[in-house]
Structure formats: structure tokens, C-alpha cells
Amino acid sequence: MKTFKKLLIIFSTSLLLCGCKSKESANENDKDNTSEQTSEVSSTPSGTTPSGSNTTSDWDDLGPGIDVPSTYEGTYYDGISDSLRGTDLLNALNSLNSSKISHYVTYDGIKTFASKCDIDPNNPGRIVGFYDNADLGTSYSSSVWNREHVWPDSRGGNLVEKDAHMTRPCSTKENSKRGSKGFGKDSFDPGYSVSYYRGMASRIIFYCAIANKNLSIEEIVFNRDFNKNTDSAYKNMMGTLSDMLEWNLQYLPTTNYEKEADNKAKRVELNRNNVIENDANGQGNRNPFIDHPDYACKIWGNTNDKTRQICGY
Numbered sequence: 001m002k003t004f005k006k007l008l009i010i011f012s013t014s015l016l017l018c019g020c021k022s023k024e025s026a027n028e029n030d031k032d033n034t035s036e037q038t039s040e041v042s043s044t045p046s047g048t049t050p051s052g053s054n055t056t057s058d059w060d061d062l063g064p065g066i067d068v069p070s071t072y073e074g075t076y077y078d079g080i081s082d083s084l085r086g087t088d089l090l091n092a093l094n095s096l097n098s099s100k101i102s103h104y105v106t107y108d109g110i111k112t113f114a115s116k117c118d119i120d121p122n123n124p125g126r127i128v129g130f131y132d133n134a135d136l137g138t139s140y141s142s143s144v145w146n147r148e149h150v151w152p153d154s155r156g157g158n159l160v161e162k163d164a165h166m167t168r169p170c171s172t173k174e175n176s177k178r179g180s181k182g183f184g185k186d187s188f189d190p191g192y193s194v195s196y197y198r199g200m201a202s203r204i205i206f207y208c209a210i211a212n213k214n215l216s217i218e219e220i221v222f223n224r225d226f227n228k229n230t231d232s233a234y235k236n237m238m239g240t241l242s243d244m245l246e247w248n249l250q251y252l253p254t255t256n257y258e259k260e261a262d263n264k265a266k267r268v269e270l271n272r273n274n275v276i277e278n279d280a281n282g283q284g285n286r287n288p289f290i291d292h293p294d295y296a297c298k299i300w301g302n303t304n305d306k307t308r309q310i311c312g313y
Helices: 002-017 086-100 110-117 172-178 197-211 241-250 260-278 294-300 305-311
Strands: 123-128 135-137 145-149 167-171
Touching (some): 110 260, 197 241
Antiparallel strands (some): 145 167
């Protein structure tokens, strides 16, 4: 394991040296705001969306990719073949997810369920806020914390907002910073305060794309808030894909970090996955990208040159 971690650190560093380019609003309505950033989004590369040509046959000449350790040893994924790639794996995970969900926590229900799934591992009487590990009270108060659409509402997050794996408690102050921008080095960095959230936020976005196949992850820099009048063609899309694939590998849930803030965020991520599955008021399902971070590269790693380099193909 130590050898793997050293190789992963060397690999991640080399990516950076090679030149890889480096909401919901405070009232929880994710209002459109086009005044902050006005850069145009780029065109979508061929085969980027999960519904495109990224199928098993496209992987025939590719290598094994990066060996990423799993955090899960149960039977939940016994029906998922290790040979599946691209849309075949996405569809299999979608079917598994649908079969496991007993009911949804719901967007309103996260107000109380957060006291279980987002509990502070060091202080059970408090919950941990998304992005910055804010110390929050378990009783919901919109003046203290909001329910963050990790996949922004105006970009299609409303399709999965009832799902506890997507919606996170977030301090009101921090919640207003992002708006509806995408995640990426040239858009919004979810690790601006605690680095580990880069990996965690990416795995939530990956989950949303298998939970609802109307959502897609693109190699696009969404660096300004969604404008329904000019951006309708990009609704239900999130980016930037290559950055999130890289972050997923850089901030793994199997790594022990030097900073306690990162380790705390990691413990929350692992615990909430178990609680959402097993609690009596939970959903009965898991986020597969927490348990198997390699699934992200297996689905989207063959999208373009950047993703192939990041995923080791």
C-alpha cells in the first residue's frame, strides 16, 4: 500500500508538471447570476457524454489503467463485472443503484437526516459543513446552514435533489460563494478551504451521473453561473471532467493525509456512505465511487487525451 501511495503521489505530481490546466445561492434557490463571470463555454468533444461512443469496445487497445484500492469489502457490488467499461459499466451501476434504493431521504428530509449522515466524528452533537468542515448545529436553520446542491439546481440538480448522496449541509456563508458554476481548476474549486473536498465533490458528481442518466459530465469549463436564456443547450451538464477525474485520484478515501482537516472530511465521506445505506431512515444504497474510485476512470477515462493520461490508459 505504501508503494502504491508513493507511485500515486509521483503520478499526480507529474500530471501537474505536464501542464494540466490549472448554489445554490444563499436563499437555496440557486438563482441565475451572469454578472460575475462571462467566459464562453467551449464546445463538447466527441464522445464525452456517457451516452456517447465510450463503450466497452473502445477500450480494446487500452492498458489496465491505474490500480486504485477499494474501500469496501462487502457483497454490494458482486453483480458488477470487473471487465465492464464505459456506458456498459455506467448502465450496470445505474441498475444496481435503482434496485437498492428503498426510498429517498428527500430534499426536505436532509434537514433532519444530516444529523446522522453528516455527523462530526469528533463531536457527535454537531454536523460538518461541506467545503470547509464548518462546525454546524444539528438543528436546521437557514441563517446558519443551507442544503447545498453539489450538482447545481439550475444545471439539473433538481433531478437528484431528493437523493441524500447529492445534497449536503453547508454554512450559509460558504453556500453563497459558488452559485451554479461547475467544478474545475478554471471554474470553482471545491477544495479552496479543505483540499479533500476536491475528491469528495468529484465522487458526488460521478454518483449523480449514474443515479440519473439524464445528467452528463462534460469536458467543458463552466466558469460562470447558469443563464437559462443563453445556456439552455448545456442544461443537465457538469464539468470539468478531466479535472474531477484527476482530483478523484489525488484525494482518495484510502489515503491518510498530513492535515487533520482532510482526514476529518474523509471520515465524514466514508461514514455518510454507510449511514445512507444502513440507517433505518436511510436509502439502502451506496455511492459506488467512494467504494470503488476506479469506476470513474473505467466509465469516463477513454473520453479524450486528457482523461486517458490521467487514468493511465
